[in-house]
Amino acid sequence: MLLRPALALLATLALFACAPSPSDNGLRQALKEHPDMVLDALGERKSELFGLVVAGQNEYQDAQRQARQAEEFKKPLTPALDPARAFRGPASATTTVVVYSDFLCPYCARGAVTLKEFMERHPDSVRVLFKHYATDDLSKEAALVYEALAVQDPKLAFAFHDAAFAAQQEIEQAGAPAVYALAVKLGANLPRLRRDMRNPELAKRLDDDVAEARSFGIDGTPTFVINGVSVRGAAPIDEFEDVLRRVARSGGEEAPCAACDKKKQ
Known part of the structure; x- marks a missing residue:
């Protein structure tokens, strides 16, 4: 167009x-x-000509991103932070990243790697809440397994998170059996896993995640909401850092990375 x-x-x-x-x-x-x-x-x-068109499209998208984030800095998004759900990172963290993702989305796998690096840079100040934007049956099955594992042990759920993204191709080829095999390999109690997966509250949780994402105008995965400001797509880590610095300034706080640098000196 x-x-x-x-x-x-x-x-x-x-x-x-x-x-x-x-x-x-x-x-x-x-x-x-x-x-x-x-x-x-x-x-x-x-x-x-093609180069000019691509450059123009990139400039347009970047302008749209900046405008959207400027609005979100003024009026941050407000994802629900249910303490009963699995969080990764310290409870005292000053920055919360809410992720809307899909275990079978290749861009989400790339985004998970970037997010892991982001957390490693800020181990004391960033925590993550993983939410789901799963729309097909196999993605929903994997999401439900994740939530059921979180009932057993949040650490087990995040181990599944990492392993499932690493094994995307195997899961797509083998289907649900590969999802369960992965959970068992990680040490899940299979009878309890199946029982917890029948809990209607977990299925509702998946639906609520999708509805919440859509209420924020999110229509693709992955999307990361950093203290109310969204980073959409498999963005480079520099965009995460930029949002973090701007969030810290707007809140009158020092950016965690700056604090960490001082500790190293």
Whole structure:
């Protein structure tokens, strides 16, 4: 959809640059009478044109991201933080990252690696609550296993989290049996796991997670909400750090990374 307007704009700019200063009316008339000439000229520079379109799209998306985050700094998103759920990281953490994710999404697997690095940089000040944006049956099955394991032991649930993302291809190929085999391999009590998975509250939890994400305008995975400000997609760690610094400044607090650096000195 962005290509056609971009082509028209580039064509206009090209004519302005090369033509002997025609009037606006003359330019419009030339475009109407000789569209083939414009297309021919652009066709000779496809790679440059494509590069400009891609650059324009990236600039547009970055502007949209900055505008969205600016609004969220003013009015942060407010995910439910149920203490009965599994949190990873210290309870005293000043920064909470709520993740909306899908165990079978390849971008979510990449995002999980970035989030792990982010937590390793800030071991004393960041905690994570993993939520689900699972929409197909196998993804929901894996999400339900995660929540049932969290009832047994939150550490077991996060071990499953890491292992499931690492074994995405095997799970997609083998289906639900691979999910259960992974849980057993990690030391899960299988009879208890199956019993807990029948708990309607856990199934409702998955539905509530999706509904909450959609209420925030989130329509893709992964999405990370850092103290109310969203980072969407498998973003680089620099974006996480940027949001963290800005959140700390807006709250009148020192960014955890700066505090950690002082301790090392």
